[in-house]
Amino acid sequence: MPPKQKTIALMGFRSVGKSSVTIQFVENHFVDSYDPTIENTFQKNLKVGGQEYTLQVIDTAGQDEYSILPQSYFVNIDGYVLVYSVNSRKSFEVVKCVYDKLLDMKGNSKNCPVVLVGNKNDLTNDREVTTAEGKKQAEEWKVAFLETSAKEHQSVTEVFNRIIQAIERAEGNEPEKGGCIVS
Numbered sequence: 001m002p003p004k005q006k007t008i009a010l011m012g013f014r015s016v017g018k019s020s021v022t023i024q025f026v027e028n029h030f031v032d033s034y035d036p037t038i039e040n041t042f043q044k045n046l047k048v049g050g051q052e053y054t055l056q057v058i059d060t061a062g063q064d065e066y067s068i069l070p071q072s073y074f075v076n077i078d079g080y081v082l083v084y085s086v087n088s089r090k091s092f093e094v095v096k097c098v099y100d101k102l103l104d105m106k107g108n109s110k111n112c113p114v115v116l117v118g119n120k121n122d123l124t125n126d127r128e129v130t131t132a133e134g135k136k137q138a139e140e141w142k143v144a145f146l147e148t149s150a151k152e153h154q155s156v157t158e159v160f161n162r163i164i165q166a167i168e169r170a171e172g173n174e175p176e177k178g179g180c181i182v183s
């Protein structure tokens with residue numbers, strides 16, 4: 001089977017680690033410095049449930065609760081990774097606003113595959129959002145939830161595995177359960 005092409009956007013408040021998660025996934029390293037993103041697109045192959053995927057990963061500029069999302073964020077994007085950082089309650093509030101705006105534009109949640117990600121879970125002493133709160137929000141939205149650490153490469157690949165599964169489900173295909181092989 002030829003690779004399927006999917007486009008995924010990472011969205012969320014500034015400095016939550018969208019670029020770090022993307023770079024850890026695509027290039028397998030962690031960038032300690034903070035360089036605000038305008039917008040970058042990366043490409044990466046990933047095998048999920050026996051199917052090869054070519055992913056375009058769009059690392060967006062950070063949003064806040066007042067951001068007007070550009071039209072380009074609603075067309076030609078198959079799935080959304082909504083990122084907050086567990087050490088910032090503000091970023092958790094912003095991610096809810098971003099979700100509401102996405103849903104407004106997409107019409108309903110069936111058209112809007114999402115994975116909710118609480119990044120920086122290595123910062124145990126600075127935590128402001130509990131795992132239970134993230135989980136509860138994801139259950140309300142009926143989406144997958146993961147806590148990650150881009151710094152410690154924890155659950156990063158799993159994020160992309162889960163968003164592909166969500167996209168396939170939204171398209172009416174239930175992908176086989178199984179390992180995910182990164183190439």
Ligand SMILES: Nc1nc2c(ncn2[C@@H]2O[C@H](COP(=O)(O)OP(=O)(O)OP(=O)(O)O)[C@@H](O)[C@H]2O)c(=O)[nH]1
Binds near residue numbers: 061148152
């Ligand atoms: N401790 C820790 N720091 C992280 C983690 N992920 C990112 N950071 C740091 O957080 C800062 C912001 O990370 P970025 O990846 O640039 O965040 P961003 O969401 O892309 O930011 P914008 O481009 O402004 O939207 C950087 O200093 C990163 O090194 C993580 O998992 N753990």
